[in-house]
Amino acid sequence: MIIYFLRHANAGKPLANLKKDEKRALDKEGIEQCGIVGRALAALDVQVDAMISSPLKRAAQTASLVGNELSYEGKLELEDALRPGASFADFRRLLEKYSKFEAVMVVGHNPSLSEFLGRSISETGCEAGTELKKGAVAKVEMERNSALLHWCLTPKVLRSLYAAAAESSRPKTSRK
Amino acid sequence: MVRTSLDNSAYYINREASWLAFNRRVLEEAQDENNPVLERLKFLAITASNLDEFFEVRVAGLVQQIEDGYTEAGPDGLTLLQERDVVSRETHGFVDEQYLCWNEKLRPMLAENGIRVLGLHELDAKARVFIADFCERELDLLLTPVTVDPAHPFPRVINKALCVAFLLRRRRRSSMTYTGVVTVPRALPRLIRLPSEGTDDFIFLADLVAYHASRMYHGYDIVSSAAFRVTRNSNLYLAEEESRNLLESVRTELHNRRKGDAVRLEIESEADPEIIERLRTNFELESWQVFSVNGPVNLSRLFNIYEQTEHPELKFKPFLPRELRLTAKSQDLFEELRRHDVLLHHPFDSYDAVVSFIEAAAEDPRVLSMKQTLYRTSEHSLIVPALISAASKKEVTAVVELKARFDEASNIRWARDLEDAGVQVFHGLVGLKTHCKLSLLVRHDPDGVMRRYAHLGTGNYNTTTARIYTDVSLLTADPEITGAVHDVFSFLTAYAEHPSYGPLMVAPLNLAEHTLALIAREAEHARHGRPAHIIAKMNALLDKNIIMALYRASQEGVKIDLIVRGMCALRPGVRGVSDHIRVRSIVGRFLEHSRIFFFANGGHEEVYLGSADWMPRNLYERVEVNFPVKDELLRERVRHEILESYLADNVKSRFLQKDGSYIRAWRAQGKRKPPTGAAAFSSQDFLIGLAEGKQAPEAIPVAPNPRSGRTAMGKER
Numbered sequence: 001m002i003i004y005f006l007r008h009a010n011a012g013k014p015l016a017n018l019k020k021d022e023k024r025a026l027d028k029e030g031i032e033q034c035g036i037v038g039r040a041l042a043a044l045d046v047q048v049d050a051m052i053s054s055p056l057k058r059a060a061q062t063a064s065l066v067g068n069e070l071s072y073e074g075k076l077e078l079e080d081a082l083r084p085g086a087s088f089a090d091f092r093r094l095l096e097k098y099s100k101f102e103a104v105m106v107v108g109h110n111p112s113l114s115e116f117l118g119r120s121i122s123e124t125g126c127e128a129g130t131e132l133k134k135g136a137v138a139k140v141e142m143e144r145n146s147a148l149l150h151w152c153l154t155p156k157v158l159r160s161l162y163a164a165a166a167e168s169s170r171p172k173t174s175r176k
Numbered sequence: 177m178v179r180t181s182l183d184n185s186a187y188y189i190n191r192e193a194s195w196l197a198f199n200r201r202v203l204e205e206a207q208d209e210n211n212p213v214l215e216r217l218k219f220l221a222i223t224a225s226n227l228d229e230f231f232e233v234r235v236a237g238l239v240q241q242i243e244d245g246y247t248e249a250g251p252d253g254l255t256l257l258q259e260r261d262v263v264s265r266e267t268h269g270f271v272d273e274q275y276l277c278w279n280e281k282l283r284p285m286l287a288e289n290g291i292r293v294l295g296l297h298e299l300d301a302k303a304r305v306f307i308a309d310f311c312e313r314e315l316d317l318l319l320t321p322v323t324v325d326p327a328h329p330f331p332r333v334i335n336k337a338l339c340v341a342f343l344l345r346r347r348r349r350s351s352m353t354y355t356g357v358v359t360v361p362r363a364l365p366r367l368i369r370l371p372s373e374g375t376d377d378f379i380f381l382a383d384l385v386a387y388h389a390s391r392m393y394h395g396y397d398i399v400s401s402a403a404f405r406v407t408r409n410s411n412l413y414l415a416e417e418e419s420r421n422l423l424e425s426v427r428t429e430l431h432n433r434r435k436g437d438a439v440r441l442e443i444e445s446e447a448d449p450e451i452i453e454r455l456r457t458n459f460e461l462e463s464w465q466v467f468s469v470n471g472p473v474n475l476s477r478l479f480n481i482y483e484q485t486e487h488p489e490l491k492f493k494p495f496l497p498r499e500l501r502l503t504a505k506s507q508d509l510f511e512e513l514r515r516h517d518v519l520l521h522h523p524f525d526s527y528d529a530v531v532s533f534i535e536a537a538a539e540d541p542r543v544l545s546m547k548q549t550l551y552r553t554s555e556h557s558l559i560v561p562a563l564i565s566a567a568s569k570k571e572v573t574a575v576v577e578l579k580a581r582f583d584e585a586s587n588i589r590w591a592r593d594l595e596d597a598g599v600q601v602f603h604g605l606v607g608l609k610t611h612c613k614l615s616l617l618v619r620h621d622p623d624g625v626m627r628r629y630a631h632l633g634t635g636n637y638n639t640t641t642a643r644i645y646t647d648v649s650l651l652t653a654d655p656e657i658t659g660a661v662h663d664v665f666s667f668l669t670a671y672a673e674h675p676s677y678g679p680l681m682v683a684p685l686n687l688a689e690h691t692l693a694l695i696a697r698e699a700e701h702a703r704h705g706r707p708a709h710i711i712a713k714m715n716a717l718l719d720k721n722i723i724m725a726l727y728r729a730s731q732e733g734v735k736i737d738l739i740v741r742g743m744c745a746l747r748p749g750v751r752g753v754s755d756h757i758r759v760r761s762i763v764g765r766f767l768e769h770s771r772i773f774f775f776a777n778g779g780h781e782e783v784y785l786g787s788a789d790w791m792p793r794n795l796y797e798r799v800e801v802n803f804p805v806k807d808e809l810l811r812e813r814v815r816h817e818i819l820e821s822y823l824a825d826n827v828k829s830r831f832l833q834k835d836g837s838y839i840r841a842w843r844a845q846g847k848r849k850p851p852t853g854a855a856a857f858s859s860q861d862f863l864i865g866l867a868e869g870k871q872a873p874e875a876i877p878v879a880p881n882p883r884s885g886r887t888a889m890g891k892e893r
Contacts, residue, residue, distance in 0.1 A: 023316070031322055035331060042332075061320040068359055069332045071436070075363040076318065 004105040009033040009135040011058035033135040038069025040158035049101035054082035082108035185253025224475035236409035335408040343399040366477040402447030497526035524867035527642035538566035545571040564597040612801035628658035645769040683800035699732040706778035713739035759832035823879035827858035844882035
């Protein structure tokens, strides 16, 4: 099973009122980041069978924008195990639930998402030092007893990668 | 005798035009006041999803070929550009009719029956509270408003996804307008049910998104908004190889993604022209590819209303399929099959018999091995679980076709489940889709003999569609047939070619050749004054070689009755070419799917059934099997019960005219009004009655003949 860990994109400053903070939306930069990340991932041929997100608005928005760019046609799954306060045990149960899929993308928040990523790839049970920037995405291949981090990319890296590729690509053929 | 050359484009009907004429017949069912209103709605939804597929596959292919500079004309002589013009003209006219049917007919009729689809302005106070809450609670979370300006690329719009476009103006700098786009998440139903008493009320999700949008675009004024939907090329282009590095894969993918080019934009007709133009340019569409529609952008979603409302009085009456009964002497189905073959006509005969054939084999310790082809199987199919449970106890082989269009993903899932369970899974032969419907098992019978049993069919192993498609099944223990089925499996799994598959006809090996020979043999019989008659029922007839053979047979005086549900490139009634050919199409409650081929053969009648239509792709690009019905009683049943009913139909039957149009059977007979009462004969209704024991085969009336002076009936009799 391949898991893409994606942290939600920019969504401005946290709000003191927790209820309101749940509804905090992506800001302009965040929406743009999602477009870049989504297009670059699509260009990397990233395909997911399930798109799973924290139910918080900024995460769900990130998931749906990136999902669109990946041409993901399924429905967006919202899971409490990706909420900010969820535990690693919750996350393991979530993976169990989606284990029949070949590749999934999970969209969540720091610090838990970085923690999940770190603990997923460290065999000893202690946490590997990883940090997902906003909009960053990591590809992890999970097997029964091991997990391998393939790559971890930030929106900045993806942007330049995409620009380099798009530039040298041939123009569209014989269009009208 | 001077023969007219049959290689004349005037003798062939354009394929796309013929397909569109088929969808028009489905629309007729939506317009038909004799159908219950919710069924009419369902027919309308079907025309819409049919048309989606037509654009995704056929139009996409056509546009691609034009771009690639192909100029070749088809058998009908139209160049690709002319064909595109035909498609453009026909589809625009068709879409207008669809919306006319919805707005003028179905929507008001549903409202009369207490099923209302409301607009925002029609909501009462209670419904308004409901939608305000719904937007806040469910919708808001899932919507992401995107603004497009030159600095920001247009977000990717998914194939057939509902979107809403906005024309926005900044409150502060009002000189510039922006485009806003919101993709409506698939997680939500397209029609939202409203709280109501005594009526079933719905509202379109798109209306709610437009309503809620003003709260999402802070700092902007919404000048106008419109729901739209983009259809993309959905032909599958496989990535042949894993690429070696990041950049390379980025590049290939950029290239590949073009293949998902947009082919159609549907947008609400009251949309601001500015929005339409911006979208059209963005999706690189020509103006003919833009369809402005007077109503909801996705009529196929109206099917939700059918599903979400009870109202049995507004739907077809359910019917009881006839269950297979074993004769008293037989202990089980296998013993029955040792005595005689069994023929089933679905959905009138229950499909349970086929499922229990496979289930019984899975459980029966005497059954040593099972082989099965799977093309489109359903989510709730009982066949895959049976194979999975059998795999631990016996040798199980499945040939799974991964490339069944639009089912690719689900087929991959089944294939994996089967493999995990220990089933030997094969994916058929490279470049050839496995379309034949075969199931074979080897059993160590109580009398100590090893025997093969087989099921051969015209339809997929799919319990859902088996209830709505008409298909024929043959269950047999005939060693000749089962032996040949075994050889076909060897061909599929090991590419082991046998010199002969007799008595089966197998594509791409010999099916076309044998079919041509059967038609030629009929012509020979006619020439010598022996009985000659061809009745062929199929989904589509496009193969030029076969059409020419039919023309030749007609010229010899063979009477030819074709029952072609969908596309037909053969032009009937052309003097000196096809005078003796009649083409009917039956479109009704069940999707006609069985392929049946009858040959009078000078008095030694032959009947074949199978998976192959007379289309080039079936004859040359797929593995297909057509098989004979050897049992005389079963042959009689096919000829005098099944085919005769279809020929006698004067309610749902249409005749193809020389000009390519279709008219109802009763109009072809020169009548002014459709038959009523005892004079009306609907084949599908009759077959239901027969299954329920309310009808007798003797009740089939004489087939109607279209009024045409030149259909000389003397020679072939």
